[in-house]
Amino acid sequence: MRVLKVGGSIQKDEKDYELILEKIRNYSSDSSFNKNIVVTSAIKNVTNLLLEAINQTDKSVDIISDIYDRHIRLLSKLVDGIEFERAFKDLSKLADELYKVAWSIRVLDEVTPKIRDYILSFGERLAVIVLSAYLNSNKLNVGYLPEPPLITDENFGEANVLLPESIDYLTKKLEEINKPITVVPGFIGISKSHKFTTIGRGGSDYTATLIGKLLNAKEVRLITEVPGIMTADPKKINSAITIPRLSLEEAIELSQLGAKRLHPRTFDPIFGSNMKVIIEGLYEEGDTVIEGLCTPNDLLKGITMNDNLKLVTIESTRIVGKIGSAATITTEVKNANVNIVAISQPASETVIQLVINNEDSERLMKRLNQLDTLIKEVEVEDVGAISIVGCGLRNKEISSKVLTRASAFNPLFISRGLKGVSITFISNKRESEQLAKDLHEVVLEWSTK
Ligand SMILES: Nc1ncnc2c1ncn2[C@@H]1O[C@H](COP(=O)(O)OP(=O)(O)O)[C@@H](O)[C@H]1O
Numbered sequence: 001m002r003v004l005k006v007g008g009s010i011q012k013d014e015k016d017y018e019l020i021l022e023k024i025r026n027y028s029s030d031s032s033f034n035k036n037i038v039v040t041s042a043i044k045n046v047t048n049l050l051l052e053a054i055n056q057t058d059k060s061v062d063i064i065s066d067i068y069d070r071h072i073r074l075l076s077k078l079v080d081g082i083e084f085e086r087a088f089k090d091l092s093k094l095a096d097e098l099y100k101v102a103w104s105i106r107v108l109d110e111v112t113p114k115i116r117d118y119i120l121s122f123g124e125r126l127a128v129i130v131l132s133a134y135l136n137s138n139k140l141n142v143g144y145l146p147e148p149p150l151i152t153d154e155n156f157g158e159a160n161v162l163l164p165e166s167i168d169y170l171t172k173k174l175e176e177i178n179k180p181i182t183v184v185p186g187f188i189g190i191s192k193s194h195k196f197t198t199i200g201r202g203g204s205d206y207t208a209t210l211i212g213k214l215l216n217a218k219e220v221r222l223i224t225e226v227p228g229i230m231t232a233d234p235k236k237i238n239s240a241i242t243i244p245r246l247s248l249e250e251a252i253e254l255s256q257l258g259a260k261r262l263h264p265r266t267f268d269p270i271f272g273s274n275m276k277v278i279i280e281g282l283y284e285e286g287d288t289v290i291e292g293l294c295t296p297n298d299l300l301k302g303i304t305m306n307d308n309l310k311l312v313t314i315e316s317t318r319i320v321g322k323i324g325s326a327a328t329i330t331t332e333v334k335n336a337n338v339n340i341v342a343i344s345q346p347a348s349e350t351v352i353q354l355v356i357n358n359e360d361s362e363r364l365m366k367r368l369n370q371l372d373t374l375i376k377e378v379e380v381e382d383v384g385a386i387s388i389v390g391c392g393l394r395n396k397e398i399s400s401k402v403l404t405r406a407s408a409f410n411p412l413f414i415s416r417g418l419k420g421v422s423i424t425f426i427s428n429k430r431e432s433e434q435l436a437k438d439l440h441e442v443v444l445e446w447s448t449k
């Protein structure tokens with residue numbers, strides 16, 4: 001069994017689909033794998049459009065019309081004859097269902113988390129129809145699952161997959177379909193009471209690795225627009241190169257830090273299995289293999305940057321030695337529904353610094369201003385988080401090179417990640433781009449011995 005995941009970034013036009021067909025044809029002709037599961041994302045930008053429809057209910061019906069037109073136009077370029085008619089009927093049926101919800105959210109001007117996930121589920125469900133029709137019309141023996149492949153709880157937006165239930169459910173569905181290649185939707189799940197759920201942005205990669213684990217697959221290939229995971233986002237740093245190998249610890253840190261927009265739990269299913277995960281490009285040769293734990297050959301692998309952040313510095317001598325003051329502050333953060341990206345407090349206890357996403361800062365400030373008996377002053381500034389990842393950071397010589405290079409930028413605070421394989425620098429936003437470039441140079445210098 002092999003799992004192949006087709007990303008949304010590579011589903012734009014008929015040229016993309018020709019390349020996808022070539023890949024799937026090659027992989028499915030490899031007789032060492034008896035079955036292939038193809039996990040698909042929504043076609044490019046459709047999840048974002050669906051979110052737009054949810055957030056601007058007055059535009060929801062127009063946006064849904066655009067999405068439907070895009071699928072029909074794509075289908076008519078890719079498929080004809082009876083296969084077209086079948087897929088056209090399936091797409092139109094789904095679109096009717098989606099129009100109904102679009103009208104109701106427009107009238108009610110309200111979307112609950114349950115309805116939000118239901119609306120988002122259409123992206124992947126529509127994509128399954130187009131991709132399977134195209135593969136079938138090109139003489140591949142393909143079946144498709146029109147429903148979510150995983151059973152989850154009802155934690156809408158970030159649903160948790162129920163493993164034993166999903167194994168039974170998916171095995172049964174695949175037996176019923178009984179084809180050498182089956183196309184299934186990524187990102188979405190279904191609860192025991194038949195509600196559609198989503199497992200978090202970028203969740204199709206995670207769906208692929210989860211299905212790999214559930215079905216004991218030997219290999220999971222995540223096919224995308226970049227030739228593997230690279231030393232930096234190639235759209236931001238043009239000297240970025242493909243990382244040939246990542247240990248599991250490095251891959252987990254990189255995904256948590258947002259490299260290649262991966263879901264943070266993408267690589268968790270590799271633990272306790274012999275599954276190999278490969279990230280590979282559709283347009284260019286190049287791949288990244290994720291296998292095994294840190295070895296002495298793993299030095300520095302890559303950097304990530306996030307410059308959409310604010311540093312909130314809370315100063316007060318009233319918090320010194322006062323048990324529960326940090327808890328009071330973080331409780332306010334929790335009540336404001338704000339995620340803490342990074343946190344620090346010096347031993348003097350006079351300052352607590354929080355790094356949060358830009359869009360959360362106004363909401364948090366309103367809450368913190370109510371704590372005037374505890375807090376003397378709160379300062380907010382634009383910052384960037386630059387992280388460097390590699391098992392080699394456990395080595396003194398390499399980590400001192402990194403720290404020396406970063407010290408020229410006077411970072412506001414520094415923290416270490418999981419098992420010492422990452423270091424994050426919070427720096428002034430004006431300097432973060434240059435800091436990222438400098439640290440990327442250190443990575444290129446220390447990527448191999
Ligand atoms: N370290 C990195 N390596 C490769 N791509 C990265 C990295 N960091 C960010 N990216 C971005 O991730 C994008 C691919 O992710 P995404 O659009 O989610 O692909 P897909 O839809 O195929 O899953 C690339 O276009 C690239 O700009």
Ligand SMILES: N[C@@H](CC(=O)OP(=O)(O)O)C(=O)O
Pocket residue numbers: 006007008009041042047048123186187200201202203204205261
């Ligand atoms: N369509 C979902 C799931 C996903 O993983 O998409 P992609 O493979 O295009 O990153 C999203 O945009 O979040």
